[in-house]
Amino acid sequence: MAHxxxxxxxxxxxDERRHRIQPAEEIMARMALRPGETVIDLGSGTGYLAVPMAHRTARVLALDAQRKMLETMRSTDPNVVNIFPVxxxxxxxxLTNASFDRAVFINVLHEINEKDLLVRELERTLKEGGRVSIVDFPRRETSSGPPVSERIGPEAVVELFKGFHVVGRWDLNEYYQLELEKDWAHRQ
Ligand SMILES: C[S@@+](CC[C@H](N)C(=O)[O-])C[C@H]1O[C@@H](n2cnc3c(N)ncnc32)[C@H](O)[C@@H]1O
Structure with a gap:
Protein backbone atom coordinates (compact mmCIF):
# COMPACT_ATOMS: atom_id res chain seq x y z
CA MET A 1 0.00 0.00 0.00
CA ALA A 2 1.29 3.45 -0.89
CA HIS A 3 1.77 5.97 1.90
CA ASP A 15 3.62 26.96 2.88
CA GLU A 16 6.27 29.39 1.62
CA ARG A 17 8.76 26.63 0.88
CA ARG A 18 6.29 24.83 -1.40
CA HIS A 19 5.69 28.02 -3.38
CA ARG A 20 9.44 28.38 -3.81
CA ILE A 21 10.33 24.85 -4.92
CA GLN A 22 7.18 24.06 -6.92
CA PRO A 23 5.78 27.38 -8.17
CA ALA A 24 2.13 27.02 -9.18
CA GLU A 25 2.40 29.73 -11.84
CA GLU A 26 5.19 27.88 -13.66
CA ILE A 27 3.31 24.58 -13.54
CA MET A 28 0.16 26.20 -14.93
CA ALA A 29 2.12 27.97 -17.68
CA ARG A 30 3.40 24.56 -18.89
CA MET A 31 -0.15 23.18 -18.77
CA ALA A 32 -1.35 25.95 -21.13
CA LEU A 33 -4.86 25.98 -19.63
CA ARG A 34 -7.68 27.44 -21.71
CA PRO A 35 -10.45 29.64 -20.23
CA GLY A 36 -13.47 27.47 -21.14
CA GLU A 37 -12.09 24.19 -19.86
CA THR A 38 -13.44 21.89 -17.16
CA VAL A 39 -10.57 20.53 -15.06
CA ILE A 40 -10.53 17.72 -12.51
CA ASP A 41 -7.84 17.94 -9.86
CA LEU A 42 -7.36 14.40 -8.53
CA GLY A 43 -6.11 14.27 -4.96
CA SER A 44 -6.48 18.05 -4.83
CA GLY A 45 -5.49 18.34 -1.16
CA THR A 46 -6.09 21.88 0.08
CA GLY A 47 -6.19 23.26 -3.46
CA TYR A 48 -2.60 24.39 -4.04
CA LEU A 49 -3.29 24.20 -7.78
CA ALA A 50 -7.12 23.89 -7.80
CA VAL A 51 -7.66 27.44 -6.52
CA PRO A 52 -5.42 29.27 -9.02
CA MET A 53 -6.67 26.99 -11.84
CA ALA A 54 -10.25 28.07 -11.03
CA HIS A 55 -9.24 31.65 -11.86
CA ARG A 56 -8.13 30.52 -15.33
CA THR A 57 -10.75 27.96 -16.38
CA ALA A 58 -14.52 27.48 -16.45
CA ARG A 59 -14.67 25.12 -13.48
CA VAL A 60 -12.55 22.80 -11.35
CA LEU A 61 -13.72 19.58 -9.74
CA ALA A 62 -11.47 18.93 -6.76
CA LEU A 63 -11.50 15.27 -5.68
CA ASP A 64 -9.87 14.05 -2.51
CA ALA A 65 -10.35 11.15 -0.11
CA GLN A 66 -9.74 13.30 3.01
CA ARG A 67 -12.55 15.63 4.12
CA LYS A 68 -10.31 18.11 6.00
CA MET A 69 -8.30 18.75 2.85
CA LEU A 70 -11.43 19.85 0.98
CA GLU A 71 -12.76 21.90 3.90
CA THR A 72 -9.48 23.82 4.10
CA MET A 73 -9.58 24.42 0.36
CA ARG A 74 -13.08 25.90 0.63
CA SER A 75 -12.00 28.31 3.36
CA THR A 76 -8.89 29.67 1.59
CA ASP A 77 -10.55 31.69 -1.17
CA PRO A 78 -14.32 32.15 -0.65
CA ASN A 79 -14.50 34.39 -3.75
CA VAL A 80 -13.83 31.42 -6.02
CA VAL A 81 -17.25 30.01 -6.84
CA ASN A 82 -16.31 27.62 -9.65
CA ILE A 83 -14.54 24.94 -7.55
CA PHE A 84 -16.61 21.88 -6.74
CA PRO A 85 -15.17 19.71 -3.96
CA VAL A 86 -15.92 15.99 -4.20
CA LEU A 95 -17.98 11.07 -13.53
CA THR A 96 -19.89 10.37 -16.73
CA ASN A 97 -18.20 9.50 -20.01
CA ALA A 98 -16.37 12.29 -21.92
CA SER A 99 -17.25 14.91 -19.31
CA PHE A 100 -14.10 17.03 -18.81
CA ASP A 101 -11.13 18.53 -20.69
CA ARG A 102 -8.24 18.15 -18.27
CA ALA A 103 -7.08 15.99 -15.41
CA VAL A 104 -4.33 17.07 -13.02
CA PHE A 105 -2.27 15.03 -10.54
CA ILE A 106 0.18 17.04 -8.50
CA ASN A 107 2.26 15.01 -6.01
CA VAL A 108 -0.51 12.38 -6.01
CA LEU A 109 0.03 9.63 -8.57
CA HIS A 110 2.60 7.84 -6.39
CA GLU A 111 -0.11 7.54 -3.66
CA ILE A 112 -2.67 5.77 -5.88
CA ASN A 113 -2.83 1.99 -5.51
CA GLU A 114 -4.93 0.95 -8.54
CA LYS A 115 -3.09 2.87 -11.25
CA ASP A 116 -4.17 0.68 -14.20
CA LEU A 117 -7.84 1.11 -13.33
CA LEU A 118 -7.29 4.83 -12.91
CA VAL A 119 -5.86 5.16 -16.44
CA ARG A 120 -8.83 3.25 -17.87
CA GLU A 121 -11.17 5.59 -16.00
CA LEU A 122 -9.37 8.62 -17.44
CA GLU A 123 -9.74 7.22 -20.97
CA ARG A 124 -13.47 6.80 -20.35
CA THR A 125 -14.16 10.20 -18.80
CA LEU A 126 -11.86 12.56 -20.76
CA LYS A 127 -13.31 14.44 -23.73
CA GLU A 128 -11.83 14.17 -27.22
CA GLY A 129 -8.47 15.98 -27.26
CA GLY A 130 -8.33 15.85 -23.47
CA ARG A 131 -5.08 16.13 -21.54
CA VAL A 132 -3.58 14.82 -18.33
CA SER A 133 -0.97 16.83 -16.41
CA ILE A 134 1.26 14.96 -13.98
CA VAL A 135 3.63 16.58 -11.50
CA ASP A 136 5.48 14.24 -9.17
CA PHE A 137 8.79 13.49 -7.44
CA PRO A 138 11.69 11.92 -9.40
CA ARG A 139 13.07 8.53 -8.33
CA ARG A 140 16.06 10.04 -6.51
CA GLU A 141 16.50 11.96 -3.26
CA THR A 142 15.05 15.48 -3.24
CA SER A 143 14.70 18.02 -0.43
CA SER A 144 11.19 16.72 0.39
CA GLY A 145 8.78 14.01 -0.68
CA PRO A 146 8.00 10.35 0.00
CA PRO A 147 10.64 7.59 0.23
CA VAL A 148 12.32 7.03 -3.15
CA SER A 149 11.03 3.43 -3.18
CA GLU A 150 7.42 4.73 -3.24
CA ARG A 151 7.93 7.17 -6.12
CA ILE A 152 6.98 6.71 -9.74
CA GLY A 153 9.35 8.28 -12.27
CA PRO A 154 8.43 9.84 -15.62
CA GLU A 155 9.38 6.76 -17.70
CA ALA A 156 7.07 4.55 -15.62
CA VAL A 157 4.25 7.10 -15.98
CA VAL A 158 4.59 7.11 -19.78
CA GLU A 159 4.54 3.29 -19.72
CA LEU A 160 1.45 3.31 -17.50
CA PHE A 161 -0.54 5.75 -19.67
CA LYS A 162 -0.60 3.47 -22.72
CA GLY A 163 -3.52 5.22 -24.41
CA PHE A 164 -1.79 8.62 -24.27
CA HIS A 165 1.14 10.33 -25.95
CA VAL A 166 3.59 12.85 -24.49
CA VAL A 167 3.17 16.47 -25.57
CA GLY A 168 5.52 17.98 -22.99
CA ARG A 169 8.13 16.83 -20.45
CA TRP A 170 10.18 18.84 -17.96
CA ASP A 171 12.75 17.30 -15.59
CA LEU A 172 13.48 19.80 -12.82
CA ASN A 173 15.51 19.64 -9.60
CA GLU A 174 12.66 18.83 -7.22
CA TYR A 175 9.97 17.45 -9.51
CA TYR A 176 9.04 16.51 -13.07
CA GLN A 177 6.04 17.50 -15.13
CA LEU A 178 4.46 15.50 -17.93
CA GLU A 179 1.73 16.70 -20.28
CA LEU A 180 -0.09 13.77 -21.92
CA GLU A 181 -2.81 13.77 -24.56
CA LYS A 182 -5.29 10.99 -25.15
CA ASP A 183 -4.29 8.90 -28.16
CA TRP A 184 -7.31 8.41 -30.40
CA ALA A 185 -6.10 5.01 -31.59
CA HIS A 186 -7.10 3.81 -28.11
CA ARG A 187 -10.51 5.46 -28.13
CA GLN A 188 -13.28 3.41 -26.52
C1 LIG B 1 0.75 14.95 -1.20
S1 LIG B 1 -0.94 15.40 -1.15
C2 LIG B 1 -0.99 16.53 -2.55
C3 LIG B 1 -2.22 17.40 -2.54
C4 LIG B 1 -2.33 18.42 -3.67
N1 LIG B 1 -2.42 17.79 -4.97
C5 LIG B 1 -1.17 19.37 -3.65
O1 LIG B 1 -0.35 19.32 -4.57
O2 LIG B 1 -1.08 20.16 -2.72
C6 LIG B 1 -1.79 13.96 -1.83
C7 LIG B 1 -3.29 14.06 -1.77
O3 LIG B 1 -3.85 12.98 -2.50
C8 LIG B 1 -4.96 12.47 -1.80
N2 LIG B 1 -5.14 11.06 -2.21
C9 LIG B 1 -4.22 10.07 -2.15
N3 LIG B 1 -4.72 8.92 -2.63
C10 LIG B 1 -6.01 9.19 -2.98
C11 LIG B 1 -7.06 8.39 -3.53
N4 LIG B 1 -6.88 7.09 -3.84
N5 LIG B 1 -8.24 8.99 -3.77
C12 LIG B 1 -8.43 10.32 -3.49
N6 LIG B 1 -7.47 11.12 -2.97
C13 LIG B 1 -6.28 10.56 -2.72
C14 LIG B 1 -4.60 12.62 -0.35
O4 LIG B 1 -5.73 12.64 0.48
C15 LIG B 1 -3.85 13.97 -0.37
O5 LIG B 1 -4.72 15.05 -0.13
Whole structure:
Protein backbone atom coordinates (compact mmCIF):
# COMPACT_ATOMS: atom_id res chain seq x y z
CA MET A 1 0.00 0.00 0.00
CA ALA A 2 1.29 3.45 -0.89
CA HIS A 3 1.77 5.97 1.90
CA UNK A 4 -0.92 8.70 2.00
CA UNK A 5 -0.07 12.29 2.90
CA UNK A 6 -1.77 12.86 6.30
CA UNK A 7 -4.40 15.58 6.60
CA UNK A 8 -2.86 16.67 9.94
CA UNK A 9 0.15 17.94 7.97
CA UNK A 10 -1.91 19.79 5.38
CA UNK A 11 -0.45 23.24 6.23
CA UNK A 12 2.79 22.07 4.55
CA UNK A 13 0.97 21.80 1.20
CA UNK A 14 0.66 25.58 0.95
CA ASP A 15 3.62 26.96 2.88
CA GLU A 16 6.27 29.39 1.62
CA ARG A 17 8.76 26.63 0.88
CA ARG A 18 6.29 24.83 -1.40
CA HIS A 19 5.69 28.02 -3.38
CA ARG A 20 9.44 28.38 -3.81
CA ILE A 21 10.33 24.85 -4.92
CA GLN A 22 7.18 24.06 -6.92
CA PRO A 23 5.78 27.38 -8.17
CA ALA A 24 2.13 27.02 -9.18
CA GLU A 25 2.40 29.73 -11.84
CA GLU A 26 5.19 27.88 -13.66
CA ILE A 27 3.31 24.58 -13.54
CA MET A 28 0.16 26.20 -14.93
CA ALA A 29 2.12 27.97 -17.68
CA ARG A 30 3.40 24.56 -18.89
CA MET A 31 -0.15 23.18 -18.77
CA ALA A 32 -1.35 25.95 -21.13
CA LEU A 33 -4.86 25.98 -19.63
CA ARG A 34 -7.68 27.44 -21.71
CA PRO A 35 -10.45 29.64 -20.23
CA GLY A 36 -13.47 27.47 -21.14
CA GLU A 37 -12.09 24.19 -19.86
CA THR A 38 -13.44 21.89 -17.16
CA VAL A 39 -10.57 20.53 -15.06
CA ILE A 40 -10.53 17.72 -12.51
CA ASP A 41 -7.84 17.94 -9.86
CA LEU A 42 -7.36 14.40 -8.53
CA GLY A 43 -6.11 14.27 -4.96
CA SER A 44 -6.48 18.05 -4.83
CA GLY A 45 -5.49 18.34 -1.16
CA THR A 46 -6.09 21.88 0.08
CA GLY A 47 -6.19 23.26 -3.46
CA TYR A 48 -2.60 24.39 -4.04
CA LEU A 49 -3.29 24.20 -7.78
CA ALA A 50 -7.12 23.89 -7.80
CA VAL A 51 -7.66 27.44 -6.52
CA PRO A 52 -5.42 29.27 -9.02
CA MET A 53 -6.67 26.99 -11.84
CA ALA A 54 -10.25 28.07 -11.03
CA HIS A 55 -9.24 31.65 -11.86
CA ARG A 56 -8.13 30.52 -15.33
CA THR A 57 -10.75 27.96 -16.38
CA ALA A 58 -14.52 27.48 -16.45
CA ARG A 59 -14.67 25.12 -13.48
CA VAL A 60 -12.55 22.80 -11.35
CA LEU A 61 -13.72 19.58 -9.74
CA ALA A 62 -11.47 18.93 -6.76
CA LEU A 63 -11.50 15.27 -5.68
CA ASP A 64 -9.87 14.05 -2.51
CA ALA A 65 -10.35 11.15 -0.11
CA GLN A 66 -9.74 13.30 3.01
CA ARG A 67 -12.55 15.63 4.12
CA LYS A 68 -10.31 18.11 6.00
CA MET A 69 -8.30 18.75 2.85
CA LEU A 70 -11.43 19.85 0.98
CA GLU A 71 -12.76 21.90 3.90
CA THR A 72 -9.48 23.82 4.10
CA MET A 73 -9.58 24.42 0.36
CA ARG A 74 -13.08 25.90 0.63
CA SER A 75 -12.00 28.31 3.36
CA THR A 76 -8.89 29.67 1.59
CA ASP A 77 -10.55 31.69 -1.17
CA PRO A 78 -14.32 32.15 -0.65
CA ASN A 79 -14.50 34.39 -3.75
CA VAL A 80 -13.83 31.42 -6.02
CA VAL A 81 -17.25 30.01 -6.84
CA ASN A 82 -16.31 27.62 -9.65
CA ILE A 83 -14.54 24.94 -7.55
CA PHE A 84 -16.61 21.88 -6.74
CA PRO A 85 -15.17 19.71 -3.96
CA VAL A 86 -15.92 15.99 -4.20
CA UNK A 87 -15.07 13.61 -1.36
CA UNK A 88 -14.05 10.43 -3.18
CA UNK A 89 -11.59 7.57 -3.05
CA UNK A 90 -10.23 7.10 -6.58
CA UNK A 91 -10.40 5.08 -8.77
CA UNK A 92 -13.12 4.75 -10.02
CA UNK A 93 -13.93 8.31 -11.07
CA UNK A 94 -17.46 9.45 -10.10
CA LEU A 95 -17.98 11.07 -13.53
CA THR A 96 -19.89 10.37 -16.73
CA ASN A 97 -18.20 9.50 -20.01
CA ALA A 98 -16.37 12.29 -21.92
CA SER A 99 -17.25 14.91 -19.31
CA PHE A 100 -14.10 17.03 -18.81
CA ASP A 101 -11.13 18.53 -20.69
CA ARG A 102 -8.24 18.15 -18.27
CA ALA A 103 -7.08 15.99 -15.41
CA VAL A 104 -4.33 17.07 -13.02
CA PHE A 105 -2.27 15.03 -10.54
CA ILE A 106 0.18 17.04 -8.50
CA ASN A 107 2.26 15.01 -6.01
CA VAL A 108 -0.51 12.38 -6.01
CA LEU A 109 0.03 9.63 -8.57
CA HIS A 110 2.60 7.84 -6.39
CA GLU A 111 -0.11 7.54 -3.66
CA ILE A 112 -2.67 5.77 -5.88
CA ASN A 113 -2.83 1.99 -5.51
CA GLU A 114 -4.93 0.95 -8.54
CA LYS A 115 -3.09 2.87 -11.25
CA ASP A 116 -4.17 0.68 -14.20
CA LEU A 117 -7.84 1.11 -13.33
CA LEU A 118 -7.29 4.83 -12.91
CA VAL A 119 -5.86 5.16 -16.44
CA ARG A 120 -8.83 3.25 -17.87
CA GLU A 121 -11.17 5.59 -16.00
CA LEU A 122 -9.37 8.62 -17.44
CA GLU A 123 -9.74 7.22 -20.97
CA ARG A 124 -13.47 6.80 -20.35
CA THR A 125 -14.16 10.20 -18.80
CA LEU A 126 -11.86 12.56 -20.76
CA LYS A 127 -13.31 14.44 -23.73
CA GLU A 128 -11.83 14.17 -27.22
CA GLY A 129 -8.47 15.98 -27.26
CA GLY A 130 -8.33 15.85 -23.47
CA ARG A 131 -5.08 16.13 -21.54
CA VAL A 132 -3.58 14.82 -18.33
CA SER A 133 -0.97 16.83 -16.41
CA ILE A 134 1.26 14.96 -13.98
CA VAL A 135 3.63 16.58 -11.50
CA ASP A 136 5.48 14.24 -9.17
CA PHE A 137 8.79 13.49 -7.44
CA PRO A 138 11.69 11.92 -9.40
CA ARG A 139 13.07 8.53 -8.33
CA ARG A 140 16.06 10.04 -6.51
CA GLU A 141 16.50 11.96 -3.26
CA THR A 142 15.05 15.48 -3.24
CA SER A 143 14.70 18.02 -0.43
CA SER A 144 11.19 16.72 0.39
CA GLY A 145 8.78 14.01 -0.68
CA PRO A 146 8.00 10.35 0.00
CA PRO A 147 10.64 7.59 0.23
CA VAL A 148 12.32 7.03 -3.15
CA SER A 149 11.03 3.43 -3.18
CA GLU A 150 7.42 4.73 -3.24
CA ARG A 151 7.93 7.17 -6.12
CA ILE A 152 6.98 6.71 -9.74
CA GLY A 153 9.35 8.28 -12.27
CA PRO A 154 8.43 9.84 -15.62
CA GLU A 155 9.38 6.76 -17.70
CA ALA A 156 7.07 4.55 -15.62
CA VAL A 157 4.25 7.10 -15.98
CA VAL A 158 4.59 7.11 -19.78
CA GLU A 159 4.54 3.29 -19.72
CA LEU A 160 1.45 3.31 -17.50
CA PHE A 161 -0.54 5.75 -19.67
CA LYS A 162 -0.60 3.47 -22.72
CA GLY A 163 -3.52 5.22 -24.41
CA PHE A 164 -1.79 8.62 -24.27
CA HIS A 165 1.14 10.33 -25.95
CA VAL A 166 3.59 12.85 -24.49
CA VAL A 167 3.17 16.47 -25.57
CA GLY A 168 5.52 17.98 -22.99
CA ARG A 169 8.13 16.83 -20.45
CA TRP A 170 10.18 18.84 -17.96
CA ASP A 171 12.75 17.30 -15.59
CA LEU A 172 13.48 19.80 -12.82
CA ASN A 173 15.51 19.64 -9.60
CA GLU A 174 12.66 18.83 -7.22
CA TYR A 175 9.97 17.45 -9.51
CA TYR A 176 9.04 16.51 -13.07
CA GLN A 177 6.04 17.50 -15.13
CA LEU A 178 4.46 15.50 -17.93
CA GLU A 179 1.73 16.70 -20.28
CA LEU A 180 -0.09 13.77 -21.92
CA GLU A 181 -2.81 13.77 -24.56
CA LYS A 182 -5.29 10.99 -25.15
CA ASP A 183 -4.29 8.90 -28.16
CA TRP A 184 -7.31 8.41 -30.40
CA ALA A 185 -6.10 5.01 -31.59
CA HIS A 186 -7.10 3.81 -28.11
CA ARG A 187 -10.51 5.46 -28.13
CA GLN A 188 -13.28 3.41 -26.52
C1 LIG B 1 0.75 14.95 -1.20
S1 LIG B 1 -0.94 15.40 -1.15
C2 LIG B 1 -0.99 16.53 -2.55
C3 LIG B 1 -2.22 17.40 -2.54
C4 LIG B 1 -2.33 18.42 -3.67
N1 LIG B 1 -2.42 17.79 -4.97
C5 LIG B 1 -1.17 19.37 -3.65
O1 LIG B 1 -0.35 19.32 -4.57
O2 LIG B 1 -1.08 20.16 -2.72
C6 LIG B 1 -1.79 13.96 -1.83
C7 LIG B 1 -3.29 14.06 -1.77
O3 LIG B 1 -3.85 12.98 -2.50
C8 LIG B 1 -4.96 12.47 -1.80
N2 LIG B 1 -5.14 11.06 -2.21
C9 LIG B 1 -4.22 10.07 -2.15
N3 LIG B 1 -4.72 8.92 -2.63
C10 LIG B 1 -6.01 9.19 -2.98
C11 LIG B 1 -7.06 8.39 -3.53
N4 LIG B 1 -6.88 7.09 -3.84
N5 LIG B 1 -8.24 8.99 -3.77
C12 LIG B 1 -8.43 10.32 -3.49
N6 LIG B 1 -7.47 11.12 -2.97
C13 LIG B 1 -6.28 10.56 -2.72
C14 LIG B 1 -4.60 12.62 -0.35
O4 LIG B 1 -5.73 12.64 0.48
C15 LIG B 1 -3.85 13.97 -0.37
O5 LIG B 1 -4.72 15.05 -0.13
Missing amino acids: RFPEQERARLR LAEIPPLP
